[in-house]
Amino acid sequence: xxxxxxxxxxxxxxxxxxxxxxxxxxxxxxxxxxxxxxxxxxxxxxxxxxxxxxxxxxxxxxxxxxxxxxxxxxxxxxxxxxxxxxxxxxxxxxxxxxxxxxxxxxxxxxxxxxxxxxxxxxxxxxxxxxxxxxxxxxxxxxxxxxxxxxxxxxxxxxxxxxxxxxxxxxxxxxxxxxxxxxxxxxxxxxxxxxxxxxxxxxxxxxxxxxxxxxxxxxxxxxxxxxxxxxxxxxxxxxxxxxx
Numbered sequence: 001x002x003x004x005x006x007x008x009x010x011x012x013x014x015x016x017x018x019x020x021x022x023x024x025x026x027x028x029x030x031x032x033x034x035x036x037x038x039x040x041x042x043x044x045x046x047x048x049x050x051x052x053x054x055x056x057x058x059x060x061x062x063x064x065x066x067x068x069x070x071x072x073x074x075x076x077x078x079x080x081x082x083x084x085x086x087x088x089x090x091x092x093x094x095x096x097x098x099x100x101x102x103x104x105x106x107x108x109x110x111x112x113x114x115x116x117x118x119x120x121x122x123x124x125x126x127x128x129x130x131x132x133x134x135x136x137x138x139x140x141x142x143x144x145x146x147x148x149x150x151x152x153x154x155x156x157x158x159x160x161x162x163x164x165x166x167x168x169x170x171x172x173x174x175x176x177x178x179x180x181x182x183x184x185x186x187x188x189x190x191x192x193x194x195x196x197x198x199x200x201x202x203x204x205x206x207x208x209x210x211x212x213x214x215x216x217x218x219x220x221x222x223x224x225x226x227x228x229x230x231x232x233x234x235x236x237x238x239x240x241x242x243x
Contacts, residue, residue, distance in 0.1 A: 008182065012159055012190075015165050017197045019198055022162065023098050028055060028094070029094060032045065036090075042083060045087055046078070046079055046082050046083075050078065058097045060081050063081035066129050066143045066146035067129075086143075088144075088204075089144065092150070099157070106161065109176070110163070114157055114161060114164075118157065125150050132226060135226075138221050145226055151208055155189075155190035156183050156190065160179060160183070163179045206224070207222065207224035208224070210228065211225075211227035211231060212228070212237050212238040213232075213240070
C-alpha cells in the first residue's frame with residue numbers, strides 16, 4: 001500500500017465511524033436500533049416505523065420481495081408484515097433504505113458509481129431468493145437470506161460513500177484511482193471495518209464472512225452458505241473457492 005493510499009484509508013475509516021454522516025437521517029433509525037437492542041415490544045417497533053410513511057411503504061414492499069409471486073405474504077398490512085419480518089430483518093431493511101436514500105444525494109461521479117454497486121446488490125439479492133426457491137425442503141428464512149444479500153458489496157458501497165464525503169471537504173480532492181486501488185486490494189478489510197464501524201448486528205457480520213468464504217460453518221443451509229453459492233457463480237467472493 002502506498003503512502004497516499006494509507007492516508008486515504010485513514011481518512012475513510014474516520015468517516016465510516018460517523019454513522020450520521022454515512023447514513024444521514026437517523027430520526028427513525030436510531031430509536032429503531034435502540035428499541036431492538038433493548039428487546040422492546042414489537043408494538044414499539046411498529047410505532048417507530050409508522051412514524052415515517054416512506055419507510056413504512058418500503059418495508060411493506062420489502063416484506064414480499066423474498067417470497068414467490070404466489071406467497072400469502074403479499075398485500076398484508078404493515079403490522080402483519082413487520083411481525084412476520086421480525087425485529088432484526090426490520091432494522092436491516094430500514095438501514096438499507098436510509099443508506100440508499102443517502103446514496104441518491106451524492107454528487108457525480110460518485111452517485112453513478114455507487115448506484116452501479118447498488119444495482120449489483122439488488123441483482124444478487126434477487127438471484128439468492130431464486131436460488132432458495134429452487135432448493136427442496138430448505139428451511140432457511142427467505143428474509144434473512146434476502147437481507148444478507150443486500151449487504152453483499154457493503155464494504156465497497158460504504159467506503160466509496162465515505163470517499164465522496166471526504167473529497168467534498170477538501171480543496172484539492174483525491175483521485176478516484178486511489179479509491180479504486182483500495183477497493184481492489186482492501187475489500188475484505190473495508191467490509192469488516194464497515195460492519196464494525198456502523199454497529200451492524202453480529203449475526204449479519206458473521207453470515208457475511210461465511211458467504212464470502214472467509215469463515216466456515218457446519219450449517220449447510222445457513223443464509224451465508226446459500227449466498228456463497230450465488231456469489232461464487234457471479235465471481236464475487238472476497239475469498240474465491242479453491243478447486
